[in-house]
Amino acid sequence: MASFSQRPQRWLVQVCRHRSCDRGGSEQVLAAFRQHQSSTILVTESECMGQCSAGPTVQVMPGNTWYCRVTAADVPRIVEQHLQGGELVRDRLHPRFHPPNPHA
Numbered sequence: 229m230a231s232f233s234q235r236p237q238r239w240l241v242q243v244c245r246h247r248s249c250d251r252g253g254s255e256q257v258l259a260a261f262r263q264h265q266s267s268t269i270l271v272t273e274s275e276c277m278g279q280c281s282a283g284p285t286v287q288v289m290p291g292n293t294w295y296c297r298v299t300a301a302d303v304p305r306i307v308e309q310h311l312q313g314g315e316l317v318r319d320r321l322h323p324r325f326h327p328p329n330p331h332a
């Protein structure tokens with residue numbers, strides 16, 4: 229049986245480039261992520277992901293992590309903390325998909 233490592237071999241980062249997210253600066257967010265594109269981080273743009281009021285929207289797979297109101301300045305943190313360190317960037321998590329833990 230194949231072994232399963234905690235961290236994926238490859239991340240997929242999708243950045244919404246549809247209207248609302250674009251107005252919020254998703255072009256700069258996409259450009260910032262593309263600077264970190266590598267053999268383990270694949271960056272792509274997407275159509276509307278249905279979270280327009282909280283854009284720019286970024287989805288990270290595997291793990292189905294949704295980030296909201298992402299700015300280009302947040303990107304190094306998401307790359308280092310999440311994609312390299314395996315820890316979510318909590319203050320950018322979309323509350324619809326990642327409700328705050330009331331006991332935290």
Ligand code: FES
Nearest residue numbers: 244249277279280
């Ligand atoms: S425009 Fe980005 S989620 Fe809808």
